[in-house]
Amino acid sequence: MPSDTSLHCQVLVVGAGPAGGDLARRLAQQGVDVVLVDRLADLGRSAFSSAALPMETVNAFGLPAEVVGSRWREWQLIGPGAATRCWAASRPLGVVLDFGALRRWQADQCRRWGGRVHLGLQACSCQAEGERMVTLLRRSDGSLLRVSSDWTVDASGQARALLGDPPPAGRPRDGLVRAAGLEWLLRVSPSCWARWADRLSFCLGSDWVPQGYGWIFPMAPGVLKLGVCRLVDPQRRQPPLGGLITDLGRRLLGAGARADGFDVLDRHGGLVRSTIRRREAHQRGRLVGLGDVVSTANLLGGEGIRHALTSSAVLAPLLERALTSPGGQASAQRALVDYAPQLRRALGWRWELSGRVARRTWLGLHGQGADGRLDQVLRGLERRRAEDLSALLFGYRFERYGLRAMPYLLGWRS
Numbered sequence: 072m073p074s075d076t077s078l079h080c081q082v083l084v085v086g087a088g089p090a091g092g093d094l095a096r097r098l099a100q101q102g103v104d105v106v107l108v109d110r111l112a113d114l115g116r117s118a119f120s121s122a123a124l125p126m127e128t129v130n131a132f133g134l135p136a137e138v139v140g141s142r143w144r145e146w147q148l149i150g151p152g153a154a155t156r157c158w159a160a161s162r163p164l165g166v167v168l169d170f171g172a173l174r175r176w177q178a179d180q181c182r183r184w185g186g187r188v189h190l191g192l193q194a195c196s197c198q199a200e201g202e203r204m205v206t207l208l209r210r211s212d213g214s215l216l217r218v219s220s221d222w223t224v225d226a227s228g229q230a231r232a233l234l235g236d237p238p239p240a241g242r243p244r245d246g247l248v249r250a251a252g253l254e255w256l257l258r259v260s261p262s263c264w265a266r267w268a269d270r271l272s273f274c275l276g277s278d279w280v281p282q283g284y285g286w287i288f289p290m291a292p293g294v295l296k297l298g299v300c301r302l303v304d305p306q307r308r309q310p311p312l313g314g315l316i317t318d319l320g321r322r323l324l325g326a327g328a329r330a331d332g333f334d335v336l337d338r339h340g341g342l343v344r345s346t347i348r349r350r351e352a353h354q355r356g357r358l359v360g361l362g363d364v365v366s367t368a369n370l371l372g373g374e375g376i377r378h379a380l381t382s383s384a385v386l387a388p389l390l391e392r393a394l395t396s397p398g399g400q401a402s403a404q405r406a407l408v409d410y411a412p413q414l415r416r417a418l419g420w421r422w423e424l425s426g427r428v429a430r431r432t433w434l435g436l437h438g439q440g441a442d443g444r445l446d447q448v449l450r451g452l453e454r455r456r457a458e459d460l461s462a463l464l465f466g467y468r469f470e471r472y473g474l475r476a477m478p479y480l481l482g483w484r485s
């Protein structure tokens with residue numbers, strides 16, 4: 072029978088994704104005794120995120136070159152229908168991260184600053200014992216590790232392994248909105264690579280992905296990411312994602328795997344689940360939620376990495392201060408009272424607006440009428456610069472065009 076063991080620390084961070092990895096490295100750098108755990112045995116595996124980011128995020132969070140897969144300076148929107156539109160900038164506008172490399176780098180930084188990293192541990196439960204938290208983690212051989220900490224941070228992503236899902240909302244539109252994504256990593260020929268390098272390409276319109284979108288991103292020379300994502304709509308029968316991504320690959324790259332020289336190196340996927348208004352509890356006593364656990368992922372582009380990093384930048388100093396004020400669970404609750412409002416301010420009012428735009432746009436995108444409305448919005452953007460598109464799609468600055476395009480996006484006008 073495998074034996075149980077125990078560990079003590081000031082802060083236990085469960086989940087070594089962008090949110091948990093960033094928090095652990097920040098706390099370790101400040102001398103906090105931090106333990107970072109993840110159920111994955113290798114953080115380079117199961118790299119489910121397509122990880123496109125604007126350049127500002129790379130600079131703001133000091134991400135090193137080793138986590139960057141490639142850079143891009145062009146937007147390409149394919150569809151609806153036969154239209155293909157491109158917007159090119161003279162300088163790089165952003166990067167596509169190597170998501171596995173990002174997670175490894177963050178964990179490595181945590182170790183270098185004196186933090187402890189334990190992989191292959193699945194958090195099962197967490198409860199208060201006096202002024203401390205006790206978290207139970209299971210190893211792959213079934214044995215248990217008991218971690219006693221001043222604070223436990225749930226950074227387990229949309230799984231919300233410890234904090235749990237928010238209770239069902241009174242109004243359905245305040246509940247969790249789900250998006251499901253599937254992605255293939257492809258090795259392609261040099262000529263195929265040249266066609267898709269330097270640009271983020273999206274396929275829009277119901278004949279590509281009803282209620283969602285497809286994409287091709289350049290990952291590294293000779294390697295592309297091909298993906299599909301859509302909002303889950305319990306009201307409709309939705310075609311399987313596997314069929315949609317196969318179809319996308321056939322239409323964009325040729326007849327199928329190997330037929331025109333591409334190999335599928337990896338297949339992965341996952342869910343994004345967020346509430347639009349983000350009114351869920353961010354904390355239960357000395358258990359705190361971070362990143363996707365508190366719905367920081369935005370549903371417009373299924374985009375959560377930079378918002379997860381923002382949540383850790385907000386929480387880290389508050390948690391450091393809270394460590395110096397001991398007391399029971401009630402005083403712990405008070406110590407982080409500023410966390411949710413500060414995070415809401417850091418994400419900004421546009422974050423919530425864009426979530427509402429996303430729900431309207433994607434759920435409504437089925438059939439010719441919706442394709443026509445989307446085409447009209449895109450036509451209105453044709454004379455804009457690539458930088459303006461970044462401001463719209465990453466900065467959520469709808470109002471710039473907006474007053475004409477927004478009613479269509481929001482479905483107020485058809």
Ligand SMILES: Cc1cc2nc3c(=O)[nH]c(=O)nc-3n(C[C@H](O)[C@H](O)[C@H](O)COP(=O)(O)OP(=O)(O)OC[C@H]3O[C@@H](n4cnc5c(N)ncnc54)[C@H](O)[C@@H]3O)c2cc1C
Pocket residue numbers: 085086087088089090091092108109110111119120121122123124192193194195226227228229230232251252253254298300339340341342343361362363364368373374375376377379
């Ligand atoms: C297909 C797809 C494409 C995406 N594309 C983009 C994109 O282009 N750009 C972008 O910004 N975002 C993208 N996202 C979203 C983005 O990946 C997430 O929002 C982001 O990773 C959230 O970071 P996080 O640290 O909060 O959670 P996660 O990255 O989900 O990390 C959570 C970690 O917790 C671990 N974990 C879970 N449960 C347990 C447990 N019980 N015990 C121990 N460990 C546990 C997991 O193994 C994981 O490592 C995409 C998502 C998907 C699914």
